[in-house]
Amino acid sequence: MAVIELSNIRKSFGSLNIIGGVDLRIEDGEFVIFVGPSGSGKSTLLRLVAGLEEVTSGNILIDGEDVTDLGPADRSLSMVFQSYALYPHKTVRGNMAFGLEVARTPKAEIERRVQAAAASLRLETYLDRKPKELSGGQRQRVAIGRAIVRDPVAFLFDEPLSNLDAALRAEMRIEIAKLHQRLGATMIYVTHDQVEAMTLADKIVVLKDGAIQQVGSPIDLYEKPANLFVAQFLGSPKMNVFEAAPVNGGLRIAGTGQLDLALAQAGVTKVGARPENITVAAAGQGNIDGKVDVVERLGSDTYAYIALGEGELVTVRLPGNARLSVGETVGLVLDMAELHLFDAEGKALAKI
Amino acid sequence: MTIVGKSKRSPSFRRNRWMLSAILFVIWLYTILPLFYVVVSASKSNNDLFTTFGLWFSSDFHLLQNIHDVFSYQDGIFSRWLLNTIGYATAAGVGAALFSTMAGYALAKYQFFGKRLVFAIILGAVMIPQTALVVPLFLLMSKVGMVNTPWAVILPSLVFPPGVFLMRVYADDAIPNELIDAGRVDGAGEFHIFSALTLRLLMPGFATVLILAFVATWNNYFLPLVVLSSAEYFPVTVGLAQWYATATVGSGGGAALFTLVLAGALLSIVPVIIAFIVMQRFWQGGLGAGGVKA
Numbered sequence: 001m002a003v004i005e006l007s008n009i010r011k012s013f014g015s016l017n018i019i020g021g022v023d024l025r026i027e028d029g030e031f032v033i034f035v036g037p038s039g040s041g042k043s044t045l046l047r048l049v050a051g052l053e054e055v056t057s058g059n060i061l062i063d064g065e066d067v068t069d070l071g072p073a074d075r076s077l078s079m080v081f082q083s084y085a086l087y088p089h090k091t092v093r094g095n096m097a098f099g100l101e102v103a104r105t106p107k108a109e110i111e112r113r114v115q116a117a118a119a120s121l122r123l124e125t126y127l128d129r130k131p132k133e134l135s136g137g138q139r140q141r142v143a144i145g146r147a148i149v150r151d152p153v154a155f156l157f158d159e160p161l162s163n164l165d166a167a168l169r170a171e172m173r174i175e176i177a178k179l180h181q182r183l184g185a186t187m188i189y190v191t192h193d194q195v196e197a198m199t200l201a202d203k204i205v206v207l208k209d210g211a212i213q214q215v216g217s218p219i220d221l222y223e224k225p226a227n228l229f230v231a232q233f234l235g236s237p238k239m240n241v242f243e244a245a246p247v248n249g250g251l252r253i254a255g256t257g258q259l260d261l262a263l264a265q266a267g268v269t270k271v272g273a274r275p276e277n278i279t280v281a282a283a284g285q286g287n288i289d290g291k292v293d294v295v296e297r298l299g300s301d302t303y304a305y306i307a308l309g310e311g312e313l314v315t316v317r318l319p320g321n322a323r324l325s326v327g328e329t330v331g332l333v334l335d336m337a338e339l340h341l342f343d344a345e346g347k348a349l350a351k352i
Numbered sequence: 353m354t355i356v357g358k359s360k361r362s363p364s365f366r367r368n369r370w371m372l373s374a375i376l377f378v379i380w381l382y383t384i385l386p387l388f389y390v391v392v393s394a395s396k397s398n399n400d401l402f403t404t405f406g407l408w409f410s411s412d413f414h415l416l417q418n419i420h421d422v423f424s425y426q427d428g429i430f431s432r433w434l435l436n437t438i439g440y441a442t443a444a445g446v447g448a449a450l451f452s453t454m455a456g457y458a459l460a461k462y463q464f465f466g467k468r469l470v471f472a473i474i475l476g477a478v479m480i481p482q483t484a485l486v487v488p489l490f491l492l493m494s495k496v497g498m499v500n501t502p503w504a505v506i507l508p509s510l511v512f513p514p515g516v517f518l519m520r521v522y523a524d525d526a527i528p529n530e531l532i533d534a535g536r537v538d539g540a541g542e543f544h545i546f547s548a549l550t551l552r553l554l555m556p557g558f559a560t561v562l563i564l565a566f567v568a569t570w571n572n573y574f575l576p577l578v579v580l581s582s583a584e585y586f587p588v589t590v591g592l593a594q595w596y597a598t599a600t601v602g603s604g605g606g607a608a609l610f611t612l613v614l615a616g617a618l619l620s621i622v623p624v625i626i627a628f629i630v631m632q633r634f635w636q637g638g639l640g641a642g643g644v645k646a
Binding site: 047050051052071072073077078079081082083085086087088089098099102103146150156 | 539
């Protein structure tokens with residue numbers, strides 16, 4: 001259990017700045033997810049917390065103690081790696097016991113903890129196998145087991161599910177969520193998958209180019225993104241963005257020139273609408289007209305891609321049984337209450 | 353695998369295969385002929401050695417007698433030489449493999465100031481022939497009073513630059529960085545990680561360097577010749593050369609030594625062959641399988 005504080009963390013490799021001044025406080029027992037596209041510095045930030053990389057400047061505090069200059073061994077953290085990073089010549093038991101053996105834990109205690117971890121991860125029957133005799137999901141469970149037995153102050157996960165196939169990923173996601181509920185431990189989890197971020201996190205930290213874009217609960221970030229990047233990064237399919245210009249006290253969506261919105265806000269240049277906040281009506285009945293370009297039927301939902309005047313596609317999320325045919329001209333109705341407004345820098349603006 | 357236009361039956365494939373086989377045969381002959389000559393000659397009496405056809409056995413099979421003579425000549429000093437050689441080669445092989453593995457691992461997995469320079473110097477050292485270093489080594493050894501001791505042979509043989517080069521390349525590939533990171537997070541120190549986690553994955557490389565250094569020391573002639581003067585410290589190479597010199601210089605009784613030299617040469621090959629067979633099981637792939645997702 002631990003509170004982890006990062007203050008003004010910077011990391012550069014030579015002249016290349018990876019992390020540029022990050023401040024963050026992670027509460028005790030919180031499940032925090034670092035999310036961002038590749039190159040955003042999320043993995044580097046995690047490795048800095050782990051002590052696997054040295055900070056260029058700034059401080060890392062765990063439970064108020066400055067651990068900036070301590071190595072990974074002295075931080076009492078556990079880490080689960082993307083590639084599992086199991087010790088290939090050791091058995092499952094040996095993999096889990098290694099950290100405890102290093103810490104000179106008594107043999108009986110090691111055995112007790114390994115058994116307990118194996119039981120909770122359904123690995124009891126595999127304890128004497130080598131990693132190469134296990135499936136991908138089992139390997140990752142061993143890696144998680146190795147992290148659990150050490151009873152760390154916090155868990156670090158570096159994209160732990162990205163090597164698994166889709167079905168297994170969903171299953172392991174639930175296991176990790178349960179693990180957090182059961183242990184109540186502080187967890188930091190890095191992913192580029194916004195679904196994992198939305199479903200697992202108490203708090204999401206969105207990173208881009210080594211800087212925090214926004215910190216907040218999944219729903220907060222989804223409903224009130226601080227900027228265009230966060231708005232488009234979270235949510236699938238991603239948010240539609242229209243060029244906009246103020247006209248006669250209202251807003252005209254540029255590019256189509258067909259729509260005036262009764263929302264006046266100085267400096268608005270972009271308007272965002274999530275696919276579920278747009279509905280389809282008969283041509284001419286909506287705020288904007290377009291032609292159905294592609295229809296994807298997922299069973300539960302239907303995603304319709306509607307081409308506006310200049311070939312720009314708008315994604316609309318409709319019920320699974322929605323009747324639409326390709327080539328049809330339809331009107332799009334935007335839910336005024338759920339629109340997002342952004343200025344020229346992409347910063348979110350309040351609605352009036 | 354089938355390559356279009358080069359199927360098994362096509363004339364060009366057959367021609368190619370025939371040529372490759374012929375080249376391989378020549379190489380095989382070149383390798384095997386001296387060995388065969390040693391086996392044949394070691395089985396002859398001294399008289400037959402000079403009077404019968406060199407590449408085939410004579411009617412008088414004299415091998416066991418020759419071997420017996422080798423071990424009894426000069427109070428059986430040959431077995432002493434053989435033990436010396438085994439000792440020198442084992443010490444040098446294991447030591448060189450250990451140092452090479454550590455150095456190669458460090459060069460592959462750690463970032464430190466001067467790393468490129470160190471590696472460049474090691475690469476450069478690969479180019480320097482051992483022979484060129486013998487005289488400076490002798491002067492060095494005489495300064496510290498190690499001339500005519502086993503250390504004079506073993507210590508220089510521990511330095512094996514090709515092994516470092518080999519292990520650096522091997523470690524680069526065989527050890528995933530995340531494995532080292534996992535060990536660090538588990539609280540292990542760097543040496544503990546090396547000895548408990550990564551050394552195991554480096555064993556095929558270790559075995560390769562071990563056998564290369566072992567054979568290099570086994571066959572080394574010039575260094576022990578220069579730094580050793582007492583016959584009791586000689587390895588087989590120097591000892592046999594001494595017998596050979598006696599055989600060519602001396603008249604009459606000396607000439608009988610030729611068969612002993614040949615039988616001794618045959619005997620000196622056997623342990624190397626055994627070493628190769630024993631070490632074979634270390635050359636296996638898939639040691640790291642399952643550890644990390646490729």
